[in-house]
Structures are given as structure tokens and as C-alpha cells.
Amino acid sequence: MNNSKLPPTSKGLFNSPQNRAIIFQVLSLAVVVLCIFYFVNNMFDNVAKRGITTGFSFLGETAGFGISQSLIPYDDTSSTFLDVFIVGLLNTILVGVIGIVLASIIGLMVGVGRLSSNYLVAKLSLVYIETFRNIPILLQILFWYNVVLAALPSPRQSISYFDSIFINNRGFIMPDPIFESGSGFILVAFLLACISVVFLAKWATKRHDLTGEEFPLVKVALAIIVLAPLLVFFITGQPISAEYPALKGFNFKGGITIIPELLALIFALSIYTATYIAEAVRAGIEAVPPGQKEAAKSLGLKDHVILRKVVLPQALRVIIPPVINQYLNLVKNSSLATAIGYPEVVTLFSGTTLNQVGQAIEIILMTMAVYLVFSIVISLLLNWVNAKMEIKGR
Amino acid sequence: MAVYTMKEAKPAPSTSKGLVFWLRENLFSTIPNTLLTLLGIYFIYTTVPPLLDWMIFDATWSGTKEEVVKEGARWIFIIEKFDQFMYGFYPEALHWRPNLVAILSIIFVFFIPRLSSIKIKFVSMLLYPVVCFILIRGGLGLEVVGTEKWGGLMLTILVAAVGIIASFPIGILLALGRQSDNMPIVKTLCVGFIEFIRGVPLITILFMASVVLPLFFSDGIEFDKLLRALIGITLFQAAYIAEVIRGGLQAIPKGQYEASESLGLTYWQGMILIILPQALKISIPNLVGSFISLFKDTTLVLIIGLFDILAMVTLTNSDTSWLGFEIEGYVFVTLIYWVFCFSMSQYSRVIERRYNTDH
Numbered sequence: 001m002n003n004s005k006l007p008p009t010s011k012g013l014f015n016s017p018q019n020r021a022i023i024f025q026v027l028s029l030a031v032v033v034l035c036i037f038y039f040v041n042n043m044f045d046n047v048a049k050r051g052i053t054t055g056f057s058f059l060g061e062t063a064g065f066g067i068s069q070s071l072i073p074y075d076d077t078s079s080t081f082l083d084v085f086i087v088g089l090l091n092t093i094l095v096g097v098i099g100i101v102l103a104s105i106i107g108l109m110v111g112v113g114r115l116s117s118n119y120l121v122a123k124l125s126l127v128y129i130e131t132f133r134n135i136p137i138l139l140q141i142l143f144w145y146n147v148v149l150a151a152l153p154s155p156r157q158s159i160s161y162f163d164s165i166f167i168n169n170r171g172f173i174m175p176d177p178i179f180e181s182g183s184g185f186i187l188v189a190f191l192l193a194c195i196s197v198v199f200l201a202k203w204a205t206k207r208h209d210l211t212g213e214e215f216p217l218v219k220v221a222l223a224i225i226v227l228a229p230l231l232v233f234f235i236t237g238q239p240i241s242a243e244y245p246a247l248k249g250f251n252f253k254g255g256i257t258i259i260p261e262l263l264a265l266i267f268a269l270s271i272y273t274a275t276y277i278a279e280a281v282r283a284g285i286e287a288v289p290p291g292q293k294e295a296a297k298s299l300g301l302k303d304h305v306i307l308r309k310v311v312l313p314q315a316l317r318v319i320i321p322p323v324i325n326q327y328l329n330l331v332k333n334s335s336l337a338t339a340i341g342y343p344e345v346v347t348l349f350s351g352t353t354l355n356q357v358g359q360a361i362e363i364i365l366m367t368m369a370v371y372l373v374f375s376i377v378i379s380l381l382l383n384w385v386n387a388k389m390e391i392k393g394r
Numbered sequence: 395m396a397v398y399t400m401k402e403a404k405p406a407p408s409t410s411k412g413l414v415f416w417l418r419e420n421l422f423s424t425i426p427n428t429l430l431t432l433l434g435i436y437f438i439y440t441t442v443p444p445l446l447d448w449m450i451f452d453a454t455w456s457g458t459k460e461e462v463v464k465e466g467a468r469w470i471f472i473i474e475k476f477d478q479f480m481y482g483f484y485p486e487a488l489h490w491r492p493n494l495v496a497i498l499s500i501i502f503v504f505f506i507p508r509l510s511s512i513k514i515k516f517v518s519m520l521l522y523p524v525v526c527f528i529l530i531r532g533g534l535g536l537e538v539v540g541t542e543k544w545g546g547l548m549l550t551i552l553v554a555a556v557g558i559i560a561s562f563p564i565g566i567l568l569a570l571g572r573q574s575d576n577m578p579i580v581k582t583l584c585v586g587f588i589e590f591i592r593g594v595p596l597i598t599i600l601f602m603a604s605v606v607l608p609l610f611f612s613d614g615i616e617f618d619k620l621l622r623a624l625i626g627i628t629l630f631q632a633a634y635i636a637e638v639i640r641g642g643l644q645a646i647p648k649g650q651y652e653a654s655e656s657l658g659l660t661y662w663q664g665m666i667l668i669i670l671p672q673a674l675k676i677s678i679p680n681l682v683g684s685f686i687s688l689f690k691d692t693t694l695v696l697i698i699g700l701f702d703i704l705a706m707v708t709l710t711n712s713d714t715s716w717l718g719f720e721i722e723g724y725v726f727v728t729l730i731y732w733v734f735c736f737s738m739s740q741y742s743r744v745i746e747r748r749y750n751t752d753h
Contacts, residue, residue, distance in 0.1 A: 017576070025579040032583060039610040046609045118427050119420035120434040134735035135728050136690035139704055143724050332595040339697055350601050360605040368594045368602075375593035 043361070058357045059085070065352060067343045069259050081353055088345035089370060095265055095344060096331040096374075102270035103330060104323070107277025114282045125278065133275040138336050140272055145264035145340045152260075155251050164244050170251060172258040175242035182239035189232040190225070197221040261342035265334065273330045277323050284319030285311065317389045321382060328378045332371060345370050449725075459716070471719040472726045475710045479726070482545015482701050488537065492548050495526045499555075523559065541620040545701035547730065549620075553692045553702070557627040558685055564628070565635025570665065572636065573643050584636070591633035596691055600626045604698045623695050631688050638680040642673035675749050682742035686735050703727055 047054060059082040066076045071090040074083060113125035132140070150169060153159065158168040166173040204215040233240065245255030288311050296310040338347040350367045354360060421431045452466025455473075462468050472479070481489055502522050509515050530552070532538035544552070571577075571584035591599065603626030608617055646669055654664035674681075696705035707723035710716060 021577050025577050028583065029579050042612050043609045045612065049613075116430075117420070117423065118430050118434075120431050124434055124437070130736065131732070134686075134690075134732045134739075136693040136704070136731055138693040138696075139724065139728060139731065142704070143728070147721050147724060335595040335597045336694070336697075338597065346595070346597060346601075350598065354601075354605070361609070364598060364602050364606055368598050371595055371598065372590070372593045 047361075052358055054359065054362070056362055058359060058362075061357075063353070063356070065356070067348065068341075069262065069343055081357070084348050084353055085345070085366065088343060088348035091342070091348075092331070092334055092344040092370070095262065095269070095334045095337070095342070096327075098266050099269040099273065099330050099334065100327050102266065103273040103277055103326070106270060106274035107323075108281055110274060111278035111281025111285070114278060115285055129275045129278055132271055133279075135272075137268060137272045137333050138339060140268040141264055141336055141340060144267050145260065148267075149260040149264055155247060158247075158252075164242075166245060166252060166255075169260065170257065171260045172263060173245045173252050173255045174258075175244050176254065176256045178241050178243055180239040180241065182236040185236050186229045186232050186240070190229045193225045193228040197224055200224075259342070261337065261340050264340060265337050265342050269330055269333055272333070273326050276326045276329075280319050280322040280326070281315075283322075284315040284317075287318045288314045317391075320385055320389065324378060324382050324385065328375055331374050331378075335371070467722050467725070468719065469722060471710075471716060471722045475706075475716070478546060478710055479703055479706050480546045481548050482706065483543040484539060484545065484548065485537075485543070488539060491529045491536070495529050498522070498526065498529075541618050544620065546706050547703045549695075549700060550689075550692050550702045550704075553620075553624065553627060553695060553700075554685075554689045556624050557631045557688050557692070560624075560628040561631035561635050564632035566639055566670070568632060568636035569639035569643060572640055588633045588636050591630055592637070596627075596630050596694055597697060599630050600694060600698050602626065603629075619698070620700060623698060623700055627688070627692070627695075630691075631684070634684045634687075635681065638677050638684055639673060641680065642675075642677035643669065645676050646672050678746050678749065679742055682738060682745075686738050689734060689738070690731065703730065 060080055062077070063079055063081050063084045064076055067074055067084070067087055069091060070087045071094065072083070072087060074087055110125045110128055113121045114129070116122045116125070152167060152169040155166075155168045155170055158166040158173075160166045164175050200221065201217060204217050207213060207215060243254045245252045245257075247253075292310055292314065293306060296306040301310070334344060335346040337344045338351055341347060345367055349363055354363045357363065422428045448466045450466075452464045454462050454464050454466065454468045454470055457470060459468065459470060462470070477486065477489070481492060484492065502518070506515055506518055509518075528534055528536065530539070530544070530548075531541070568584050568588055571580045572588065574581055600623060603622045604619065607622055607625065611617070650668060650672065651664070654668040657664075659667065692702060693704045695702050696708075701709060704727055707720065707727055711718075711720055711723060
């Protein structure tokens with residue numbers, strides 16, 4: 001054999017993959033560190049030059065502006081910027097929770113409708129999905145706010161239902177529940193009912209494992225959770241009453257007012273996100289092999305049992321991860337509320353507070369931190385769900 | 395010997411073919427199904443005819459706004475303000491320049507993928523953005539138009555196009571960085587960047603780019619408002635593209651990596667010649683999906699004060715002689731976005747089929 005034709009193997013510094021990796025990493029780290037150093041250095045120069053204060057001491061100062069909707073007591077003469085932050089955070093969470101519930105309901109219905117054997121329902125669901133997912137969410141929010149809700153009548157000409165719910169261009173006004181003494185018992189009864197349902201569920205599963213007998217758990221659980229607090233409500237002498245809204249002058253006094261900004265945001269977000277959830281539901285149900293359904297049918301199971309015990313458990317494994325991601329998207333999209341002025345964290349903090357204080361870096365970092373925490377929480381939840389739903393091999 | 399003749403087949407019973415059968419099977423098979431169908435028909439009856447009346451039959455297509463007597467849409471508003479919706483404040487005499495760019499882009503999108511010569515493809519890909527930029531902004535003997543005059547659909551498409559084109563190489567590098575297990579520091583940097591960007595809403599990144607970014611540079615460096623928005627959008631899109639491409643990279647069988655190494659290819663040769671072409675092909679549907687989201691997300695630039703087509707609705711409505719025409723404006727913009735997004739998703743199916751090399 002003649003090896004002399006082969007190229008000489010060089011042992012240079014650059015020819016070993018390990019060395020190359022180290023050199024490349026050191027170089028890239030150096031570039032990143034230098035950039036950060038350059039940016040931070042300039043930032044301090046600029047901040048000093050413009051006379052902007054730094055640090056988070058502004059959080060203790062009085063804010064001095066009004067907020068149209070607040071879940072905690074807020075007062076524009078004494079509340080601080082920290083209060084503003086908390087108000088915004090809570091309002092973001094409020095939009096997120098309501099939006100997620102509504103979007104899930106609509107999405108589930110449309111997703112199932114998309115697979116319906118009824119031609120018309122399937123096509124209507126398809127049209128719904130293709131229409132609303134192809135229109136930017138900001139456009140939908142603005143449309144609801146500036147066109148649909150702005151066209152509602154003035155408070156004096158409100159649309160009213162049963163003289164207790166009013167709809168007008170100032171929002172959606174409904175009775176405010178008043179909790180008198182004794183209403184605590186109802187809460188206790190509700191909690192006790194929930195705990196007993198948990199134990200009941202454990203017992204029912206155990207019995208099913210041992211004897212194979214089914215227990216109508218859902219019906220019984222619903223009955224306990226609804227009836228127990230209701231019973232206590234009447235025993236303690238109906239301690240919950242309601243304050244009804246009434247027209248005084250040009251606007252309504254009393255009751256809970258849902259401001260139109262919140263309505264527009266919730267309509268737009270849930271309708272938009274529902275299209276993605278519907279597609280996830282459809283994909284999940286389609287992912288269950290048809291043989292599973294046929295096998296269950298040949299075992300003699302009833303249709304609703306097949307759906308509950310065979311199709312859904314397998315479909316949910318595919319459905320849940322993308323749906324949770326859509327929940328995160330919904331929360332992130334709620335930041336667009338700033339276009340219509342709904343007081344959530346971006347509007348209040350990156351908008352109003354930034355204009356008053358001018359400390360852009362701290363304020364925007366705090367706003368980003370809020371959403372980062374949301375996404376970390378949601379991805380932890382996702383990991384937990386994935387681990388729980390993993391197919392357990394033996 | 396008896397002769398057996400075949401009897402002619404009878405036609406299928408009328409209950410298992412034809413329109414009646416189809417209707418019964420698909421719309422009226424059970425009682426709940428029938429109820430759903432009736433509900434659906436009622437829904438269509440209450441929504442579609444009024445919508446058609448408003449949009450077409452009762453609409454006003456010509457004349458001045460004082461002459462409007464019909465109940466329907468007053469499209470005269472859109473016709474009157476059409477130029478502003480398309481070009482923003484771009485000088486009217488120079489509208490031919492964006493138009494030329496649009497024609498060039500159509501030629502680029504439809505003809506370049508069909509060229510066989512890689513060299514011409516490469517050169518045209520390098521030349522195309524430069525030519526477009528000079529045509530729109532001016533320079534080289536053309537009159538310069540400042541970015542504050544850019545607006546309307548032109549700006550929307552420009553922001554989306556720059557976001558897509560500029561984020562693509564960054565996204566590929568980030569994806570490769572995230573996949574490089576033998577370089578933990580690079581991997582950590584990439585993962586940190588991607589997860590940070592994906593964890594926050596685009597609007598906070600745009601605020602960051604428009605308020606904080608100027609503080610990062612020393613005083614001599616001035617950033618245009620549009621440029622700041624473009625930087626924010628590009629970084630944002632790059633993180634999403636990186637995740638899409640990572641999905642494609644993970645789907646490539648390990649044997650392909652090993653084969654490229656055993657052929658003696660270097661890392662970059664292996665990536666560019668073997669791995670990336672396959673990974674990108676797999677990622678096409680998801681890439682187009684993320685382009686569509688970006689196109690929809692360009693509307694957010696109105697919050698930091700740029701005048702994209704959606705912002706033009708509000709702006710043209712503040713013209714005192716044209717108050718109260720929001721609905722027409724919003725519906726027009728909705729139609730435009732819908733047509734763009736829908737055709738992009740259809741185009742992705744075409745591309746997917748063209749690059750499908752499965753047998």
C-alpha cells in the first residue's frame with residue numbers, strides 16, 4: 001500500500017473540533033460582552049446627560065392620575081406608582097382569565113363543529129376559522145371598540161333586560177352582589193362540598209377498580225356543589241342581596257359596570273384565539289386512529305362512553321399542548337389593549353407611567369418581566385401536563 | 395341447454411343517490427342534525443343578505459358624499475382616500491416608484507424560483523433589496539423621500555418584507571446555535587435570546603426599540619423611527635423563525651449528519667449542502683405560518699406612531715370633511731389583510747407541493 005498520496009495530517013490549533021469550539025465560543029462571548037458593555041456605558045452617559053433619575057424609587061411616589069377600572073381600592077390622590085402597577089397587573093389577569101374561558105368554549109364548539117357530519121355546520125365552522133384568523137387582532141379590537149360598541153345607545157336610551165342589566169355606550173351594567181353577615185357560611189359550605197366531592201371521586205374510582213360498577217359521579221358532584229351552598233343560603237336567611245343600577249342624571253349609579261374597553265378586548269381576543277383552539281381541537285380528534293372508535297364500538301360501548309373513555313383521552317394528549325400555547329398568546333395579545341386605552345399593565349405602566357416618570361428602561365423591563373413570569377408559569381404548567389399525559393409504557 | 399342472460403342492473407333506489415339522498419345524509423340525518431341545519435340556515439339568512447346589501451347592492455360607489463341617499467356602505471370614501479390608504483403621504487407625482495417596486499417584487503417572487511442558474515439567482519437576490527430601497531427612498535439622481543412620508547399599504551408590506559428577509563439569516567444562525575451541543579456558551583446565549591423574545595409581547599419590544607434603543611448608542615448616532623421599528627420587528631421575528639427551523643433540524647435523521655461528516659464536509663459545508671436544504675423544506679408550512687403572523691403583527695407599528703394602512707383609517711377620519719366613515723375604512727382594511735393572509739396560506743400549499751420530493 002502506498003500512503004504517500006494521502007494529504008499530510010496537520011495537527012494545527014484549528015484542526016481539532018474541540019479547540020475550534022472553544023475558540024469560537026470565547027469569540028462570541030467576547031462580542032456579546034463587548035456589545036453589552038458598550039450599550040450600558042452609553043446608556044448611563046445618555047441618562048446622566050438627560051437628567052433622568054435611575055432606580056426604582058419612583059414606585060413609591062404618588063401617581064396622581066385616575067384609572068377607569070380597578071380591582072383593588074385605587075385613589076388618584078394617594079395611590080403610588082406601585083399601586084398603578086398592581087392595578088394593571090390585576091386587569092391583565094382579569095382579561096386573561098375571562099378571555100381564556102370564553103375562547104376555550106367557542107374554540108371547542110367550532111372545532112367539534114368543523115368535524116360535524118352536518119355539512120352546513122362543518123362549512124360554517126370553516127368559514128368562521130378562515131375569516132377571523134386572517135384578520136389582525138389589533139384590527140378586530142379597534143373594530144369592536146370604534147364601530148360596534150360605539151354604536152350602542154347613550155345611557156338614557158340603554159337597552160335593558162329585566163330592569164337590572166343595562167347595555168349602553170358606557171358599558172355593560174349589572175347588579176352588584178352585597179354580602180351581609182352570614183354569607184361566610186355559604187362560602188364554607190361551598191368549600192366543604194368541593195372537598196367532599198374529591199373524596200367521593202376517590203371512593204368511586206376505587207369501587208370501580210374493585211367491582212367494575214359505575215357511579216354517576218358527575219351528576220352527584222354537581223348536585224352536591226350546587227345544592228349545599230343553596231341550602232345554607234336559605235337556612236341563614238338569604239344573606240346575599242344585590243344592589244341594582246339606577247339611572248341618575250346622565251349615567252348609572254350602583255351596580256357593576258363592565259367598561260366598553262374590556263368588552264371590546266374580550267370579544268376580539270376570544271373570537272380570534274378561538275380559531276386557533278378550534279384548529280387544535282380538530283387536529284387532536286383527527287389524530288385518534290379510526291380503528292380505536294371501531295374497536296370500542298365492536299366491544300358494544302355506547303357512543304357517549306366511546307367519546308369519553310376512548311376518543312377524548314387520546315385526543316386531549318394532542319390538543320392540550322397547543323391550546324396552552326394559545327392561552328399564553330392570548331395573554332400576550334391582551335397588551336394590545338393599549339390601542340383602546342383599557343387600563344392593563346402596558347397601558348398603565350409603559351404608557352401613562354412612562355410619560356410621567358420618563359424612566360424608560362426600568363419601566364419597560366418591569367413590563368417585560370410581567371409577561372416573562374406569565375410565560376414561565378405557563379411553560380411549567382405545560383411540562384407538568386406533558387409529564388402527566390405521557391403514555392405510560394410498562 | 396338453458397341460456398342464461400344477465401338481467402340488466404336496476405338503477406339504485408332513489409333513497410341512496412342524487413340530491414335528495416345527499417341532503418338527507420348530510421343535513422337531515424337525525425333530529426338534532428335537522429335542528430342544527432335549520433339553525434344554520436336561519437343564521438345565514440339573518441347575516442348574509444344584509445351584509446351583501448350593505449356591501450354591494452345598497453352601497454354608494456360614485457358621486458360626492460353630499461349626494462349619498464342609500465343605506466349601504468359609502469365606498470366613495472375609500473375611492474376618495476385610496477391613494478392615502480396605499481401610499482400614506484408619499485408624494486403623488488412619485489407614486490410610480492412604489493408601483494415599480496411592486497411589479498419588480500411580483501416578478502421576483504414568481505420567476506426567480508424557476509431560474510436554473512444559481513449564480514443569477516444569487517445575484518438577483520442581492521440586487522433586489524438594494525434596487526427596491528433606492529427606488530422607494532430615492533438617491534442616485536432620484537428625488538429623496540423621507541421615511542416620515544411613507545405610509546399606508548406600502549409601509550405595511552415594506553415592514554413585513556424587511557422583517558421576513560432580515561430575520562431569516564438571523565433565525566437560521568440562532569437555530570444552529572441552539573442545536574450546537576458541543577458549544578454550551580453559544581447554546582445558552584441563543585436559548586436565552588429566543589426564550590426572552592418569545593416570552594414578551596411584540597408591543598413591549600417595539601416600545602423597547604423606540605424608547606430604549608436610542609439610549610444604547612452614543613449621541614452621534616441617530617435612528618429613524620421606521621428603522622427602530624424594523625429592528626424590533628426583525629429581532630422578534632428572528633426568534634420565532636429560529637424555533638420553526640429548529641423543528642425542521644430536529645426532524646432530519648441523525649444519519650444525514652453522520653453521512654455529511656463521513657464525506658469529509660466541514661460543518662458549514664454539511665449544513666449548507668446537506669442539512670439546511672432538507673430542514674428548510676420540512677419547515678415551509680410553519681415558516682409561512684410565521685410569515686402570516688408577522689404580516690398581521692405589522693399593524694402594531696401604529697402604536698409607536700407609524701402610519702400603516704390601519705393607522706390611515708383613523709387618520710383619514712380625522713379629516714373634518716370626512717367624519718364618520720370608520721366602518722368603511724375598517725372593512726376595506728379587513729378585506730385587504732384577509733386577501734393577503736389567505737393567499738399567502740394558499741401559496742404555501744403550492745410551494746409545499748413543488749418542493750415535495752417524496753415518492
